[in-house]
Amino acid sequence: MMGRAFDTLHPWVSFVFFAVCIAFSMISSSPVMLAVSFFSALLLLFVISGRKAVRYLLFSVPAVAAAAAVNTAFNHEGATVLLYLNGNPITLESVIYGAVSGTVLMTVIIWFACFSRIMTSEKIMFLFAKVSPSLSLLFSMILRFVPQVAAKARQINEAQRLSYGTPAGLYGRIKRGLTVIYALLLRSFEDAADTTDSMKCRGYGLPGRTAFSRFRFTARDGAVLAVMLVLTAAAAAAAGTGAVRSAYFPLFSGIKTGPYAVITYTLYAALLNIPAALCVTEEIKWSYLKSRI
Amino acid sequence: MQETKGKHGRGAVISTAAAVLLIPLTIAAGQFFPGSRKYYIISLLIILYLMLPFFAAFESRKPQPRELVIIAVMCAVAIGGRLAFFWLPQFKPMTAVVILSGIAFGGQTGFLTGAVTAFVSNFYFGQGPWTPWQMFALGLTGLISGLIFRRDYVPRRALSVIPALYGAAATLIIYGGTVNPGSLLIAAGEITPQALLAAYAAGLPMDLVHAAATFVFLLIGAKPILKILCRVKTKYGLFA
Numbered sequence: 001m002m003g004r005a006f007d008t009l010h011p012w013v014s015f016v017f018f019a020v021c022i023a024f025s026m027i028s029s030s031p032v033m034l035a036v037s038f039f040s041a042l043l044l045l046f047v048i049s050g051r052k053a054v055r056y057l058l059f060s061v062p063a064v065a066a067a068a069a070v071n072t073a074f075n076h077e078g079a080t081v082l083l084y085l086n087g088n089p090i091t092l093e094s095v096i097y098g099a100v101s102g103t104v105l106m107t108v109i110i111w112f113a114c115f116s117r118i119m120t121s122e123k124i125m126f127l128f129a130k131v132s133p134s135l136s137l138l139f140s141m142i143l144r145f146v147p148q149v150a151a152k153a154r155q156i157n158e159a160q161r162l163s164y165g166t167p168a169g170l171y172g173r174i175k176r177g178l179t180v181i182y183a184l185l186l187r188s189f190e191d192a193a194d195t196t197d198s199m200k201c202r203g204y205g206l207p208g209r210t211a212f213s214r215f216r217f218t219a220r221d222g223a224v225l226a227v228m229l230v231l232t233a234a235a236a237a238a239a240g241t242g243a244v245r246s247a248y249f250p251l252f253s254g255i256k257t258g259p260y261a262v263i264t265y266t267l268y269a270a271l272l273n274i275p276a277a278l279c280v281t282e283e284i285k286w287s288y289l290k291s292r293i
Numbered sequence: 294m295q296e297t298k299g300k301h302g303r304g305a306v307i308s309t310a311a312a313v314l315l316i317p318l319t320i321a322a323g324q325f326f327p328g329s330r331k332y333y334i335i336s337l338l339i340i341l342y343l344m345l346p347f348f349a350a351f352e353s354r355k356p357q358p359r360e361l362v363i364i365a366v367m368c369a370v371a372i373g374g375r376l377a378f379f380w381l382p383q384f385k386p387m388t389a390v391v392i393l394s395g396i397a398f399g400g401q402t403g404f405l406t407g408a409v410t411a412f413v414s415n416f417y418f419g420q421g422p423w424t425p426w427q428m429f430a431l432g433l434t435g436l437i438s439g440l441i442f443r444r445d446y447v448p449r450r451a452l453s454v455i456p457a458l459y460g461a462a463a464t465l466i467i468y469g470g471t472v473n474p475g476s477l478l479i480a481a482g483e484i485t486p487q488a489l490l491a492a493y494a495a496g497l498p499m500d501l502v503h504a505a506a507t508f509v510f511l512l513i514g515a516k517p518i519l520k521i522l523c524r525v526k527t528k529y530g531l532f533a
Contacts, residue, residue: 074487108421185521199358
């Protein structure tokens with residue numbers, strides 16, 4: 001898997017990265033920054049999960065078109081009237097703004113797709129454990145119970161089918177589903193009672209309990225986090241000069257190309273591509289080492 | 294009904310106060326934010342502030358293992374229901390299970406079951422910008438069901454029709470009323486009365502199926518499942 005270099009980072013580092021990415025993508029009004037974010041997300045998804053990224057790219061086209069159409073239908077702001085439809089003005093600005101909104105949505109969705117692949121439930125649990133131990137425990141229990149409940153449901157369902165046959169019709173299926181749920185609930189609660197007893201016996205809630213964790217904050221994590229924070233601060237400062245601020249109404253302000261704007265775009269692109277760069281470097285290093293064997 | 298009444302802990306008090314302070318501050322600060330995407334960001338932050346006190350209350354009252362396990366079972370069953378009925382789009386028992394959890398174990402537990410179920414089930418169905426809205430909507434459904442269905446107020450024999458009616462109404466009004474504007478904010482960023490109406494209209498078929506599912510599951514299942522839950526409560530001396 002090509003995404004290993006990113007996957008092995010400390011959960012907090014990955015989490016900070018995604019938080020920064022998603023926040024920037026939602027906040028920035030500049031179409032260039034948005035494009036940078038969109039393609040960086042797509043590149044990272046491609047690095048992590050290969051051809052699945054293409055599906056997201058293909059889905060983006062109708063999604064952006066739909067957002068542009070919807071926005072145009074309800075938003076009649078803007079100075080450049082393209083045509084009148086049922087007496088309502090269709091403006092260039094609202095088409096552009098709709099397309100930008102649609103791209104923001106797709107960008108955030110693609111970042112989340114990367115997020116789900118890298119921030120596994122184990123990592124999320126680790127993050128929670130520091131802030132809220134009970135919620136983290138609840139979270140881990142649910143993740144444990146879901147496959148357990150599914151397996152029990154299958155067993156109960158089989159037993160029902162063997163005793164009473166396959167149910168007919170929608171009503172029959174719903175009724176059967178409920179019968180399975182009753183039995184499932186009773187069984188799950190009985191098992192849960194055992195779990196609580198065993199938790200008590202092992203000293204749950206007593207002081208001095210430690211939590212096992214697979215994750216260690218290494219020098220590499222520190223370096224990546226430092227680079228990330230410096231780039232974030234620099235990009236935010238450069239964007240804060242107002243060089244990239246774009247307006248859509250009443251007139252689209254166009255693509256900003258001042259010196260500060262270019263610096264912002266560069267810093268932003270560097271920030272968003274840290275994980276992809278890590279993975280690609282690792283891959284190159286690996287194939288180089290392999291070639292020398 | 295809830296033993297936790299009156300001892301929600303310092304965490305809950307602080308986070309409630311913070312929410313009360315932060316909401317107007319966020320709205321005021323958000324006005325200076327350029328572009329219309331501020332509406333999405335402001336509403337997202339408000340939703341997070343509103344959910345925080347519930348989680349803080351849960352954490353700071355140091356829940357017993359029994360309570361944890363019961364909530365975990367309810368969430369797992371709700372998620373399992375969403376997984377089991379994958380062959381019928383939107384026709385899921387998830388909301389019904391959350392409502393029953395609220396009725397049997399009180400509003401706080403109902404909220405937790407709903408919010409946590411929405412969060413964890415999205416690990417199976419996909420996390421996205423919609424997750425906080427779904428968490429809040431389902432949590433609120435569970436909270437309100439816990440608040441209105443104190444079993445001392447509702448006669449035992451009405452315990453299948455009234456929850457079923459509540460379930461259908463809650464799905465349409467609370468869930469649809471939260472998730473539809475949410476998706477409008479996510480997709481368009483701009484809220485106008487017409488756009489809001491269109492978002493509701495677009496979501497209505499889905500919401501109607503969802504509401505019908507909740508109604509049917511509660512109508513048939515409320516009484517037997519509540520019996521099971523109350524038996525569990527008595528047997529293990531939970532929330533008593």
